[in-house]
Amino acid sequence: MNIGDKVRLLRAKEQGVVSRFLPGNMIEIEIEDGFRIPVMRSELVLVSPLEAERLLKPSIFEPQKTVTPSAPAILSNQGIYLAFIPVNDREYTLHLVNNTDWDFPYTLGEESAGAGGGVQFRGLQSGVLKPKGQQKMNDLYAHAKFEEWPTFVVQGLWFRAGKASLRAPLVKRFKARAATFFKAKTTVPVLNQPGFQTQLDADVAVDSSSGASPAAPAANRGGSNVSTQHRPATIRPEDLKAEMLKPKSESIGSSIERPSSVVDLHTEALLPSGTDKRTSADLLKLQLDTFDRSLENAIASGMQDITFIHGVGSGALRTELHKRLGKHPNVRFFEDAQKEKFGYGATKVTIK
Template sequence: MNIGDKVRLLRAKEQGVVSRFLPGNMIEIEIEDGFRIPVMRSELVLVSPMEADRLLKTSIYEPQKTVAPSAPTILSNQGIYLAFIPVNDREYTLHLINNTDWEFPYTIGEESAASGGGVQFRGLQSGVLKPKAQQKMNDFYAHAKFEEWPTFVVQGLWFRSGKASLRAPLLKRFKARAATFFKNKTTVPVLNQPGFQTQLDVDAATPTESSTAPSSNRTTGTHSRPTTIRPDDLKAEMLKSKSESAGVSIERPSSVVDLHTEALLPNGTGKRTPADLLTLQLDTFDKSLENAIASGMHDITFIHGVGSGALRTELHKRLGKHPNVKFFEDAQKQKFGYGATKVTIK
């Protein structure tokens, strides 16, 4: 130990520099305050040059700052739409709208009846829709061929960078029905243009996470209110003249619709499977019922036969859930037995 060495006390916090040696194995050190104190040699320990250099330097680190927690981010979790925008009075363009705060990887296509039976799928487009974005499809859809429009199929996933709850994939099919489609004219979000739209994720589960709050109206800060539909107003709208209902031509069905495959396919069933035939019968039923409602018919009768009862059971299941059906019953038992159902429309 030499004069000028950096030392530290073993049983105290002080440290200093050796200034001189005293009798009796004592050493005088100059501490940081400038005072000199005598200390027993055995109570001192040398500080290594590297440690001494570090101790002499002022800390380069600033004190940590207390950061107030940020407010939770309010996410828009629902808002995937199919929108049809009128190009003129004859054609529409199809758009996929993402009005959420999530990225939406998607595929969209069309399902239609195949010439040889069954259902065929035609892909339209795929990609990733950014939040608050839209994608226009290349095809045009003619107003005059509304009844021939295909079933649109949209598949999608949900993605957000960082921590987020896992959401179930979206798979939706949409078939435009005259009775309801032309009631949905509104200003389409993101595009801010008038058009006809349907929401695809209205039943999608909202993810649970600490940074997510229920979807709300971002402009006013209030929750959106569901639209109230009055049956009388809906029926009155359906009974409007063609000029009042955007020029839509509704084919009024016969008061008795025969769903037997022989009546639907007079040239034979071809290679259609039983499942294909059932799908054809149900599609004919849906179309006839919707057109009957839209054209203001009071009732309509469907001949489904007895058979295994599968078709009758499915028809009654759908009729029981339909909002515009007043009641239904077995019809013309003397003629059809239990092979026909009469539907009374509200």
């Protein structure tokens, strides 16, 4: 079995292409909807060459649909955030959040002091944030090393299909300051989780005639948390020390709710009074939000494992859960949970 081979799961409907080999006799495959999932080698079988010719390709008998780009009314032009979500009372995860109705192609990196007093840049992530979307970065940032946090650099463009105003590129630098950072705790949009955030586009005009410039000096006007690498740091040691020595009743971890060891993600369990005309997309988002919140709370509260009941169905929810678990830095491993009790409709997660 080699990278690029077409494979099928023995005990599920999914089929896809081998994308890479993982430790522990695991293989990552990319399935039809673009998700990548880790699977045991013993659970896969190669697809014959005849089948492989048609795998992941639309049927020649299906009529091709022509999609004409449209430009619906813009509901939200601003709302690009850097958000720091507490994993526990010691570490934060970094998220880039797009709460606008624009596609947002971006790059995100770190600037820090290099050898000889220069500035060193490290790229973290690039991609396209869809409207009302977010991207979680892989690194964790320690509370105890707050003074050593780098300057975060976000560069982005704006795109909408059809007719839309031309917008200047977004270039922002953000350096966390103790005097203001810890006062900004709020519910982060899109994620709907408590955290600390800064809005990067609060002072960016939408109309190109407004004179908004992509150059660094103009791009760094506005919020007190945003600065260039040339602006002197204003972190006061006494402010940082006071924040770290706050009583537990005021700490980030004090509001963490320990979840049940078994979390049922079925919609009837999450919405016992009925779905109330929610769409399939709304219900899937509710299930994924419940999964993310329960997993993070389980990690933060020191649980060793947690089981999620997702059912069998089409397999879309199970696939997305496994994709997220495969990338989570605090997950040791995950597996089908108690087949005699749940069948193939639950996943047990062991936490580091």
